[in-house]
Amino acid sequence: MERAKRPHILVCNDDGIEGEGIHALAAAMKKIGQVTVVAPAEPHSGMSHAMTLGVPLRIKKFFKNSRFFGYTVSGTPVDCIKVALSHILPEKPDLIVSGINYGSNTATNTLYSGTVAAALEGAIQGITSLAFSLATYEHADFTYSGKFARKLVKKVLLEGIPPDTVLSVNIPNVPESLISGAVITRQGRSRWEESAIERNDMYGNPYYWLNGTLRLLDEDMRDDEFAVRQNYVAITPISCDMTNHSLIGTLEQWNLQK
Amino acid sequence: MERAKRPHILVCNDDGIEGEGIHALAAAMKKIGQVTVVAPAEPHSGMSHAMTLGVPLRIKKFFKNSRFFGYTVSGTPVDCIKVALSHILPEKPDLIVSGINYGSNTATNTLYSGTVAAALEGAIQGITSLAFSLATYEHADFTYSGKFARKLVKKVLLEGIPPDTVLSVNIPNVPESLISGAVITRQGRSRWEESAIERNDMYGNPYYWLNGTLRLLDEDMRDDEFAVRQNYVAITPISCDMTNHSLIGTLEQWNLQK
Structure with missing residues (x-):
């Protein structure tokens, strides 16, 4: 029996190509398939689904201990995926994995996460795409x-997951x-509470650092x-479709006119 | 009968405080309630739910025709909301409106939109929050x-919309x-196709601009x-909860062990 073709796996993250987690993830994926790493040149935590529109992007090769490890893109995690698919990979990969992120991407942080966005x-x-985070x-x-x-x-390569x-x-x-x-x-x-702290610069002018404590609003093993x-x-299965479908019927009863 | 208290409305956008749309939206809201404008100092289209973690933020007053119009924050739309709630507004507003964005935020663009993210x-x-975009x-x-x-x-102030x-x-x-x-x-x-174009700089080195055509995958009046x-x-009612709830049962049958 012919041996099955090894899957081509694209590995990305939001902590940047020097993040320890992407090296662990790439090593794990190399045991399953052919791996291409394309990651941000710099850390991009909290960048969500941001993409770079105002400046052009550069692609560079990144070496680790003098051996080629992967490509960097001078932008966000989402930029990396777009540029990898259009200009780095010769064909569509079989799978994309993002991570392993430093810090959990649970609850509301799902919306902020560049790892999940990639x-x-x-x-x-x-x-078919997955995101991995270490809490x-x-x-x-x-x-x-x-x-x-x-x-x-x-398991995912065997079973598949639905589109989107x-x-x-x-x-x-x-x-x-x-x-x-x-x-x-x-x-x-969940909700971030006290989301910015104020300090003063050397001229006495205030500046603000985003900060806060993640407060869980649910305490349930299903969360x-x-x-x-x-x-x-x-x-957690996360959908590209953000529609609150359950509300459509209610809103239709508002009978909005133009 | 005592006249009802006018609602306090926070107005934000992603095109920046000089965007024409936020001036139209603020003017419309002033007919309904007390308005505070807090917007990015610079345009931040395509910034999604990005927040600024690596540098501190500044707040400035913005004047239009010598009259105070609102505050700028040196960050993203989401930064604006966080800083407005923690340091600009004396109390929680009754409503947040974001826009009016220059360009539609439909289909997949919902995920990229800073207007929707705010x-x-x-x-x-x-x-209670709404996003407005002009197509x-x-x-x-x-x-x-x-x-x-x-x-x-x-209508929303009268009927309310569910949390999240x-x-x-x-x-x-x-x-x-x-x-x-x-x-x-x-x-x-929908999907953006051909998502980056390659050019060469004056030294012959390539750089890449994100670009593409939005291809609709559905053609239905419900979309x-x-x-x-x-x-x-x-x-479109958009939920903070991105879970694909319909997939949970299927995944549970995978019987994943640790």
């Missing part, structure tokens, strides 16, 4: 998350022995952030 | 769109006499962009 851009382009901002250990990413990607949907995967930053399991979750509701905090891997 | 940020903060990139006439925005906002949902309103750029009506729509499926092209005002 995967959504893949889905918009008709490519920590310090002492990141990508050992288990890389292993889980490999396992889930194999990505899987956003959030993984606790604990050793495998402490992982409780893997659960399918929804995007929990991504809550599940991750109980040491579960949380897998 | 409204979503309002909804995340628990405030043109040239010869914009905000007369009818301002009038329709006023009418719809009055914004109304994204796209208005054809034609005189009122040519408007076919107003319909409730869903975010249509926002299609309806707008038939000269209907398209009102």
Whole structure:
């Protein structure tokens, strides 16, 4: 029997090509298929689905220990996907994976995340796409998350996921022995509170840093952030379609005229 | 009978405080309530839900014909909402309106839009929020769109909309006499094709401009962009919750282990 063609996997992130997580993810994907890395030259956390319209983009080769590792694009995660598909890859990849992000992309942070946006851009382009995030901002250990990413990607290649949907995967930053399991979750509701702090410059003029505390509005194992905090891997299917379909009937009854 | 308190309305956009559309929207809202304008100092189209984390933000007053018009924030539309709520407004506004954007924010563009993102940020903060866009990139006439925005906002103040949902309103750029009506729509499926073009600089090195053609994947009056092209005002309820709830059951049957 002929051996199946190895899938071509495009790897991206939002922490930039020097982020530790993309090296862990690329290493994990190389065990499954042929890998091309295209990532932002600089960190782009919190860039959401932003794209660069006002300035042109540059592509560069990036070397790690003198060996070619991948390409950088001088823009956002979404720019990377667009440029990779139009100018770097010879043909459409079989899969796009984004991450492994440093910090969880759960609850409301789904909307802010460049990691998730890169995967959504893949889905918009008709490519099966996943986003991976590690729920920590310090002492990141990508050992288990890389292993889980490999396992889930194999399953996705086998089963497929519907168009216009990505899987956003959030993984606790604990050793495998402490992982409780893997659960399918929804995007929990949350809110950043106290979202900017004021300081004064040397001339006494104020400036503002975005800041805040993520307050969870749900505490339920069906919610991504809550599940991750109980040491579960949380897998949330995220849709490109943001319509609140359940409200359409109500609004139609408003009988709006032009 | 005591006259009802006039609502306090926060007006934002993504085209920046010099965009013609925000002046039309602020003028329309002043007929309904007390208005505070907080907008990006510079244009931020295509910035989606991006927020500024690496540099601090500045707030400035903006004057139009020597009269105070509103505040600028040196960041993205989402930054504007965060800074407005934490440092500019004395209390939570009753409503946030974003726009009137120059160019439609229909179909996939919903994900890229800073105009929609500003409204979503309002909804995340628990405030009733709407986004308005005019479907043109040239010869914009905000007369009818301002009038329709006023009418719809009055209705929303009366009826309310559920939490975590914004109304994204796209208005054809034609005189009122040519408007076919107003319909409730869903975010249509679409894709940008040929999403970057290559040029060479004076040294012969390539650079890339994001570019492309929006290809509609649906042609149905229930879809926002299609309806707008038939000269209907398209009102799409957009949710902060991006979960594809219909896929959860299927994924649970994968029986993923840790």
